[in-house]
Amino acid sequence: MPSTNLTFSNRSEHRAWLATQAALPAGFRVGTTRFDFTPREAPKPAKMTLTLLALDRPTADFAAVFTKNAFPGAPVVIGRRRLEEPTLGAIIINNKISNVCAPGGVEASERICAETSRLLGLSAGHVLPSSTGVIGWGLPVDTMIAALPQAVSALAGPSVLPAAEGIVTTDLYPKVRRAAVGAGSIVGIAKGAGMIEPNLATMLVYLLTDVAVPRAELRAMLRRTIDDSFNSISVDSDTSTSDTVALVSSGRVPIGDLGEFERALQTVCRDLAEDIVRNGEGVRHVIRVSVQNAASPSLARALGKAIVNAPLFKCAVAGNDPNVGRLVQAIGKQVGAHGADTDLSRLRARMGGVEIFSGGVFQLNPAKETALVAHLRGAELYTSAPPKDGVFSAAIDFPPHERCVEIEVDVGNGTAAATVLGGDLTHEYVSENADYRS
Amino acid sequence: MPSTNLTFSNRSEHRAWLATQAALPAGFRVGTTRFDFTPREAPKPAKMTLTLLALDRPTADFAAVFTKNAFPGAPVVIGRRRLEEPTLGAIIINNKISNVCAPGGVEASERICAETSRLLGLSAGHVLPSSTGVIGWGLPVDTMIAALPQAVSALAGPSVLPAAEGIVTTDLYPKVRRAAVGAGSIVGIAKGAGMIEPNLATMLVYLLTDVAVPRAELRAMLRRTIDDSFNSISVDSDTSTSDTVALVSSGRVPIGDLGEFERALQTVCRDLAEDIVRNGEGVRHVIRVSVQNAASPSLARALGKAIVNAPLFKCAVAGNDPNVGRLVQAIGKQVGAHGADTDLSRLRARMGGVEIFSGGVFQLNPAKETALVAHLRGAELYTSAPPKDGVFSAAIDFPPHERCVEIEVDVGNGTAAATVLGGDLTHEYVSENADYRS
Numbered sequence: 086m087p088s089t090n091l092t093f094s095n096r097s098e099h100r101a102w103l104a105t106q107a108a109l110p111a112g113f114r115v116g117t118t119r120f121d122f123t124p125r126e127a128p129k130p131a132k133m134t135l136t137l138l139a140l141d142r143p144t145a146d147f148a149a150v151f152t153k154n155a156f157p158g159a160p161v162v163i164g165r166r167r168l169e170e171p172t173l174g175a176i177i178i179n180n181k182i183s184n185v186c187a188p189g190g191v192e193a194s195e196r197i198c199a200e201t202s203r204l205l206g207l208s209a210g211h212v213l214p215s216s217t218g219v220i221g222w223g224l225p226v227d228t229m230i231a232a233l234p235q236a237v238s239a240l241a242g243p244s245v246l247p248a249a250e251g252i253v254t255t256d257l258y259p260k261v262r263r264a265a266v267g268a269g270s271i272v273g274i275a276k277g278a279g280m281i282e283p284n285l286a287t288m289l290v291y292l293l294t295d296v297a298v299p300r301a302e303l304r305a306m307l308r309r310t311i312d313d314s315f316n317s318i319s320v321d322s323d324t325s326t327s328d329t330v331a332l333v334s335s336g337r338v339p340i341g342d343l344g345e346f347e348r349a350l351q352t353v354c355r356d357l358a359e360d361i362v363r364n365g366e367g368v369r370h371v372i373r374v375s376v377q378n379a380a381s382p383s384l385a386r387a388l389g390k391a392i393v394n395a396p397l398f399k400c401a402v403a404g405n406d407p408n409v410g411r412l413v414q415a416i417g418k419q420v421g422a423h424g425a426d427t428d429l430s431r432l433r434a435r436m437g438g439v440e441i442f443s444g445g446v447f448q449l450n451p452a453k454e455t456a457l458v459a460h461l462r463g464a465e466l467y468t469s470a471p472p473k474d475g476v477f478s479a480a481i482d483f484p485p486h487e488r489c490v491e492i493e494v495d496v497g498n499g500t501a502a503a504t505v506l507g508g509d510l511t512h513e514y515v516s517e518n519a520d521y522r523s
Numbered sequence: 524m525p526s527t528n529l530t531f532s533n534r535s536e537h538r539a540w541l542a543t544q545a546a547l548p549a550g551f552r553v554g555t556t557r558f559d560f561t562p563r564e565a566p567k568p569a570k571m572t573l574t575l576l577a578l579d580r581p582t583a584d585f586a587a588v589f590t591k592n593a594f595p596g597a598p599v600v601i602g603r604r605r606l607e608e609p610t611l612g613a614i615i616i617n618n619k620i621s622n623v624c625a626p627g628g629v630e631a632s633e634r635i636c637a638e639t640s641r642l643l644g645l646s647a648g649h650v651l652p653s654s655t656g657v658i659g660w661g662l663p664v665d666t667m668i669a670a671l672p673q674a675v676s677a678l679a680g681p682s683v684l685p686a687a688e689g690i691v692t693t694d695l696y697p698k699v700r701r702a703a704v705g706a707g708s709i710v711g712i713a714k715g716a717g718m719i720e721p722n723l724a725t726m727l728v729y730l731l732t733d734v735a736v737p738r739a740e741l742r743a744m745l746r747r748t749i750d751d752s753f754n755s756i757s758v759d760s761d762t763s764t765s766d767t768v769a770l771v772s773s774g775r776v777p778i779g780d781l782g783e784f785e786r787a788l789q790t791v792c793r794d795l796a797e798d799i800v801r802n803g804e805g806v807r808h809v810i811r812v813s814v815q816n817a818a819s820p821s822l823a824r825a826l827g828k829a830i831v832n833a834p835l836f837k838c839a840v841a842g843n844d845p846n847v848g849r850l851v852q853a854i855g856k857q858v859g860a861h862g863a864d865t866d867l868s869r870l871r872a873r874m875g876g877v878e879i880f881s882g883g884v885f886q887l888n889p890a891k892e893t894a895l896v897a898h899l900r901g902a903e904l905y906t907s908a909p910p911k912d913g914v915f916s917a918a919i920d921f922p923p924h925e926r927c928v929e930i931e932v933d934v935g936n937g938t939a940a941a942t943v944l945g946g947d948l949t950h951e952y953v954s955e956n957a958d959y960r961s
Contacts, residue, residue, distance in 0.1 A: 125888075126885075126887045126888060126889065126892065127889060127892050128889060152859070153859040153860060153863075154852065154855040154856050154859045155854070155855040155856075155857075155858035155859040155862075155863070155865070155867055156851050156852065156854065156855030156867070157855075183848075185848065185851075185852075186851060186880070186883060186884050186885050187884060187885060188884045188885070190884070219846075219848060220846075220848025220849065220851065220852055221847055221848035221851070221885040221887060222848075222885075222887075325852070326848075326851075326852050326855055396834075396948075396952075396956070397956050400952070400953055400955075400956030400957045401956065401957065403953065403957045404956075404957030406957065408657075408658075409659055410621075410623065410657055410658025410659035410660075410764075411658065413594050413623075413624060413658065413659070413764075414592065414594065414623075414658055414763070414764050416593070416594065417592040417593040417594030417595075417764055418592050418593075419593075420593035421590070421591040421592045421593040422591060424593075425591075425593070427593070429593055429594070442624070445624060446624050446625060446626045446628070447564075447624050447625060447626070447659040447660075449564045449659060449660075450564065451564065451565060451566060454564065454565050469913075471910075471913060472909075472910065475907075475909060477950075510834075510953060511953060511957075512915075512950055512953050512954075514834075514838070514953075515838055515841065515948060515949060515950050515952075515953055516950075517838075518834070518835050518838030518839065518842075519838045519839065519841045519842030519844065519949075
């Protein structure tokens with residue numbers, strides 16, 4: 086996947102590179118504000134950041150896709166309605182509380198949109214809300230409305246970085262990717278580190294462009310693009326109730342070649358999707374599964390997902406243990422449960438370029454074991470450090486490299502292919518999630 | 524589920540209770556032997572136990588169900604053939620290596636069966652093999668054959684406990700359950716702690732009875748019983764390539780009431796299934812999800828499975844954190860992906876008897892939060908101890924109690940029900956599996 090092969094040795098180097106990606110396309114400004122509040126369901130002080138993405142003038146050319154979770158957050162319910170509006174003028178995003186199935190949640194989000202519209206001089210309904218964080222709690226609406234004017238007065242260019250930083254929750258670092266398209270550009274930001282196995286859409290992703298792509302084309306391209314990007318990743322197999330990918334054009338730069346725009350959009354989405362996995366909760370190895378010669382694209386993707394979601398295989402990768410038996414178990418589980426008519430007799434599997442399975446049997450020996458361990462170690466993002474006060478935490482706040490544990494599965498009975506990305510299962514994931522709210 | 528409400532304060536108390544369960548039904552003997560060997564794929568000394576379950580005379584009345592994984596182990600391939608044989612005389616079980624897709628695996632298992640037959644004076648093909656352990660490695664056949672005579676000469680009664688101990692891998696303690704049926708009994712033993720989300724059958728489970736139930740009834744009853752027992756549990760959502768449940772009658776005690784036998788079989792299977800979850804790898808909380816009023820039994824079970832397999836919810840339970848948002852996320856993920864026509868507007872959910880969700884919104888407040896934390900703490904099996912040399916291990920080798928985290932989901936639009944058991948996701952699970960083989 087990734088269009089780059091970057092390495093960074095510290096946070097400053099990574100930040101310097103992010104700055105090269107972060108120039109806002111013409112016609113957009115961003116503003117953020119951060120404040121204290123106390124959730125009513127579990128009274129204990131907390132901090133929230135409000136992030137505002139504003140267009141200089143409302144646009145008809147916007148697209149969005151949302152989670153398929155049957156309990157969508159209030160902002161997703163509202164977002165689906167916004168797709169019917171003639172124009173969009175701004176996006177208002179909060180972290181810390183996701184506003185999912187909270188009593189009065191839709192009304193709360195609408196009040197925040199209304200106040201944002203009023204401050205920006207927009208029509209009501211031309212603001213898209215997004216929320217991420219704890220599921221089940223209610224938004225502190227009054228506190229948020231009191232803080233909104235600061236976000237509005239902070240609105241500025243030329244960098245999208247304040248927004249990329251404002252929307253994070255458990256992310257270790259902000260995620261920004263760009264691509265040039267003729268005289269214009271596409272710039273995307275993403276947050277998301279846990280509860281990530283998107284279904285149609287994922288996490289919070291905002292794609293801004295100044296290239297004038299009409300609404301209908303924008304929406305069709307976004308739908309086509311997400312299957313091979315955000316729908317092909319899984320950190321932990323959970324599906325967020327808030328997943329949102331929005332694509333907005335300010336229309337400032339005339340479109341040249343639609344195909345060039347779509348390819349640039351694919352690059353930005355794939356790179357951001359991989360960034361999300363690499364910065365997934367507790368992820369110390371990114372696992373890339375390339376499935377070839379499957380009977381259908383859906384089977385290819387399902388096999389890839391089965392591998393990156395198999396807890397025992399994920400743990401083995403965390404320990405740099407080439408327990409390829411668990412990998413084949415995952416394929417067999419998926420086929421046994423959902424594709425019993427699939428012929429697996431020609432299946433071949435490789436890890437790190439080393440053949441581990443073919444002709445129905447494992448192809449293992451001590452020399453291969455040594456090579457596989459070396460491959461796993463080479464793909465490790467950081468070494469797990471001993472816990473402090475019982476809690477494991479990541480030793481890095483930047484992505485040191487873009488290497489992956491490379492798995493190739495050749496099913497041998499079709500022509501379809503898919504590439505799926507996932508992460509290992511580590512002590513850092515458990516520490517992060519055994520007491521995330523407190 | 525469980526038919527008992529046991530508590531134990533140490534290993535000796537638990538062992539004393541196991542002894543009360545362990546009397547072999549008439550007509551069976553068990554023998555084990557333990558020895559050193561070196562796997563050829565990763566040369567490093569290892570230990571294996573061979574466990575032999577022998578009938579005093581071969582029986583026509585036996586049943587077995589096996590994994591649905593599409594890469595079944597060689598013993599499963601052979602086991603399916605054995606179902607066609609007129610009689611069964613013995614079961615030979617090894618741990619440490621599961622003999623799955625190893626070159627020459629079927630021939631290796633058949634050689635061990637043939638040698639067992641020869642030593643016991645049986646016809647070839649009347650021995651059922653089972654293997655559990657690392658996937659992908661080959662059995663050390665010559666070493667095993669050299670050790671077999673010791674297992675044969677160890678054959679004895681009156682307790683099944685040596686077999687329950689012989690078949691374990693990462694289990695913390697042996698698992699035995701019994702039920703009286705008229706003048707006879709059913710005694711079951713089980714091993715299995717990880718790679719456990721059975722599909723049709725599960726793990727290694729051997730159910731021995733002296734009650735004379737004809738082959739056809741025995742097989743039908745086993746099929747009916749496993750759905751509500753072994754098919755309703757999940758430790759980690761992985762499906763072993765070796766899952767086997769065998770039910771063998773020595774026919775010594777005339778059958779009275781077939782219904783009484785089936786109810787006793789259900790009790791033994793449900794209790795063993797719960798024992799397996801309670802002793803699951805790293806499990807510190809057993810989670811019991813009772814789904815009511817669903818449109819179909821399969822939807823009810825799928826919702827229960829979705830909850831006990833949601834990594835973020837499992838982590839929250841591990842931390843005694845009542846993050847019920849993650850619970851509802853899991854329901855929404857399942858329905859969004861697989862049951863989009865399910866009306867969730869009447870869904871109600873309770874944890875520990877406390878209502879947390881109804882009418883489409885969460886029902887939370889600080890007093891409920893306190894009650895939920897107390898419920899989670901009350902269901903904890905042991906407190907996580909700091910890691911030693913970076914490795915977390917269980918502080919217990921007995922089940923201190925049979926309490927669960929109790930979750931009730933009333934879907935509100937049907938009459939079907941299911942109860943599903945699972946475990947939390949802990950540092951102990953990651954430690955166990957990040958370097959299990961070494």
